[in-house]
Amino acid sequence: MTRGFRKKIRQTNTENSGFGNNASGRFINKDGFPNVQRAGVNVFNRLSWYHTMLNLSTFRFLSYLVISYVVVNLIFALVYYLIGVQHLTGIDKSNPLNEFIDVFFFSSQTFTTVGYGRIAPVGFLASLVATFEAFLGLLTFAIATGLFYGRFSRPRAYLRFSDIAVIAPFRDTSALMFRLAPYKNNALTDAEVIVSGAIEVIEDGVPKSNFYRLDTQLGKINTLALNWTVVHKIDENSPFYGFSEEDFKNIDIEIIVQVRAFDEVFSNTVVQRSSYVTGEIIYGAKFVPMYYPNKDNQSTILDLDKINEHQKADLPVFSEKG
Incomplete structure (x- = not known):
């Protein structure tokens, strides 16, 4: 395939891709986040910790919560130990190890504001450290509670994408297909998919990515209850029209997917993204069904383990016209 052939495609939409033509590597990672590293700012301004x-x-x-909790208490235990165990009542002074263990558990009780009472600070310095630790513990647990609530209450699509896309026979030609399915019992309605394609070409010796809007046979469905196989027909209006198996293997291609749906429980719109690059596109294959009726034929079983299952399929021979 030549660059001139690709320039005939009317769907080129480089100004709305969200990525520059000279960006490197994968545009969207499999987890849905952009593959972008930021420089010019320090790590505290570069990341939103929340x-x-x-x-x-x-x-x-x-794991981060548990490790942070243990590390903070080890630090405060060391501070108490350096101040002197004589400034803490109820310490087992039989040996240094028992002393440090008691100091560590006193720190954890102070940090959580439990305060069993067996060990208590004596003197200004130890009491000052214990007061600061209790204050820090209150703030820390307030933040941790907020994070737990945010993670629990945040609307999510809970969609699983197939790891692969396939070039499969479709009607009188072929089509690019991938599929997705909800894996939790959330109710998603008015689901809409937007698919874009990035194809790398060489212009004046410089690699450049051209972006295309990929039309789908069914871009919106009322209810997303079972799996959804998204189909982009490869016809004269497709940027992949005339691509051979070698083209799909040797040309840098990325299929960028965005799914938007309405979650009835949260009464909010949820979005999830994924992408497929050249090595994840299988030429001459088709997906096998992943849902079937149960034993009494009264319900449908959606088998998510089959989301990537496919079989070999013969494609129609392409002959370029004009």
Whole structure:
């Protein structure tokens, strides 16, 4: 395929892509976030810590909380130990290890404002540190509570995308297909998909990405209850018209997907993104069904383990016209 052929496509829309023509690498990561690194500002201004904590996986979020809790108490335990265990009543002074263990648990009780009473500070310096630690603990748990609520109450689409896209037979030609499905029991309505394609070309010896709006056979559905196979027909109006298997393997392509739907429970619009690059597009394949009736034929089973299952398919032979 030549650059001149691609320039005939009417759907070129570089001004609305959101990415520059000379951006490098993948545009959208599989987790839906842009593949962009920011420079020129320090790390504190570059990151929104609130958004970062909300977007962490549950395991990493809980791990950070536990590690932070242990580290803070170790620091305060060291401070108390340096002040002197004689300024804390009820300490087991049989050996230094028992002393530090008691000081650590006193710090954790002060930090959480539990205060069992067996160990208490004596003197101005130890009382001052305990007062500051209790104040810091109140602020910390208020922030942690807010983060827990934000993670619990934040509207999400809860969609799972197939890891691959396929070039499959479709009617009298072929089509680019990928599929997605909800994996939780949330109710999504008025689901809409927007698909864009980025194709890298060489112009004057410089690599450049051209962006195209990819029309889909069904761009909006009323209810997203089962899987949704999104189909972009490869015809004369498609930027992939005439692409061979070698083209799909050797040309840098990225399919950028954005799904927007209305969550009835939260009464809010949710958005989720994903993308497919050249190595994730399988030529000459088609998806196999991923839902089927249950045993008594009274309900439908959506098997999310089958979202990537596909089989080989023969494509019609393309012959360029004109």
